[in-house]
Amino acid sequence: MSSQRRSYESGHKxxxxxxxxxxxxxxxxxYYASRWAVRVGGGVVMLRVIEIPDQNQQWLGVADVMRAEAIDIAEQALDRASGRANGVAGITPERVIRxxxxxxxxxxxIEADVDITTLVLAASDGPDGPGPIVTAMVRHxxxxxxxxxVVASSLTDDDIDALT
Structure with a gap:
């Protein structure tokens, strides 16, 4: 770990x-992270990662348009997720787009925020596997x-409430 976690020091959470x-x-x-945050007096950071393919210099204008559209989509996704967190737990999460x-x-x-103590992912219970991020994370x-x-997608709100 390159950055020492400081989440339980004075002035941190x-x-x-x-x-x-x-x-x-x-x-x-x-849902899990929001309920956990309320229980421990912590916070939630929501991350949306956008992937823009590299473009040649002559296509720079196209890349700029693609980036702007991806950021707009990311903001909309974070709006939905933040609304859900607020509705579930009355919290306002931090939002990060990378x-x-x-x-x-x-x-x-994680390296940029020394208060992050846990990464929370959800896994699909569908036939195609747990999902792209969980699958990629296994190697790391x-x-x-x-x-x-990793929260199973089959868990209900009541199940998660009992766990958090």
């Missing part, structure tokens, strides 16, 4: 990092800088 993506199960991670490889940007978001779990909580 523990936070969960939740990745808001386009999968159906993101809601389970937001550009690049998802796993690398998750790591950078042994070297990850904070604990990772």
């Amino acid at each position: 523990p936070k969960c990092l939740v990745v808001v993506d386009d999968t159906a199960e993101w809601d389970r991670a937001v 550009e690049g490889d998802t796993i690398a940007q998750i790591r950078k978001a 779990l042994g070297s990850f800088p904070v604990p990772v909580v």
